[in-house]
Every structure is written in structure tokens, then in C-alpha cells.
Amino acid sequence: MARSTRSNDWGFPRWRSYADKGRDAARVRLCDREGCMNPGDRPAPKAPNSPERWHFCEAHAAEYNKNWDYFANLTAAEAAEREANERRGADGYKQSSHYAWGGPGDGTRSREEMRALSVLEVETDAGFDEIKAAHRRLAKASHPDLKPGDEEAAKRFQAVQAAYDVLRKAEERKTAAG
Numbered sequence: 001m002a003r004s005t006r007s008n009d010w011g012f013p014r015w016r017s018y019a020d021k022g023r024d025a026a027r028v029r030l031c032d033r034e035g036c037m038n039p040g041d042r043p044a045p046k047a048p049n050s051p052e053r054w055h056f057c058e059a060h061a062a063e064y065n066k067n068w069d070y071f072a073n074l075t076a077a078e079a080a081e082r083e084a085n086e087r088r089g090a091d092g093y094k095q096s097s098h099y100a101w102g103g104p105g106d107g108t109r110s111r112e113e114m115r116a117l118s119v120l121e122v123e124t125d126a127g128f129d130e131i132k133a134a135h136r137r138l139a140k141a142s143h144p145d146l147k148p149g150d151e152e153a154a155k156r157f158q159a160v161q162a163a164y165d166v167l168r169k170a171e172e173r174k175t176a177a178g
Helices: 058-066 076-099 109-119 127-141 151-177
Strands: 042-045 054-058
Touching: 042 058, 054 058, 109 151, 127 151
Parallel strands: none
Antiparallel strands: 042 054
């Protein structure tokens, strides 16, 4: 019989231990807020430019940051410079919308719905009443009965109708679910 060169842990289940981690309880830092027993997994500075940190839970970190004045103790020129530096860093994310990483909308509409909105020439956050009005306006402008023999108008009318159907069905789904 040939000798096996595989170890016993090549598949599932593993036949040997995962490591020498032991079975001890993991140490969890608690929230620094008096009386809170939640894990303190959100560090916050104790003072500006200080390496010391408080460790809060999510609720207490939000409370701590609520009244934080980011521009405290700065002159107007220093505050403007800091804001310009922050804005310069954030503008890179704004430019990424060109590559559809940070595209328009709030993520509640599908790609087909976004295309339909562009066909109807309305904003991405348009309500259904605006969509209906745009559909009526564009359908009237390119209706085949008003422009007989115009192939471009017929194609445009079909595109407007298809876009409206997509958005109407999405609105029906949304009202049925909510």
C-alpha cells in the first residue's frame, strides 16, 4: 500500500486542532460611559490632538460626537484651510460617479428604473406624480397620431411607453409592499 503524503487536515472536518488558542474567554473592553455594559468598540479622542482615547458603544459614541465642534479654537483662516483640505479629499469620491461607483439616486431604484427616468427626462429622486406628468408631456409630443409617418417619433413614443411601464410597475410593487 502506498504511503499517503497528505496531512489529516486537508478537508472538512479538520482532524487536528485549529491552533493553541485554548478555550479561554475573550477579553472585551466595555464602554467607558458610567454604567454601560455594552462593548466599547468605537474609540473617541479624550481631547483634540491627544493620543488618549475613550472607548464607547455605538449609542454613546453618537452622543459624544453630537456636539463636537470640529473647528473649535481655530481662527477663521485655519478653519477655512481645514475645510478646504477636507473638501479636497472628499471631491475624489464625487468624481467617481463618472465611473458609476457613486452614481445618482439613493440606491432604492434598480438600473432599469434609472434608465427609464432618464428616458422620461426627470430627476432621479422624482416622485410618481412628476413621472406621470413627464410621461404625458413626452407621449403627447411624439404620439404617432399627431406625427403620422415619422419613424423617429414612433420609436420615441415606444421608448416613453416602455419607460413609464417600468416605473409604474415599480411603483405598484412599492405600494403593495409598503
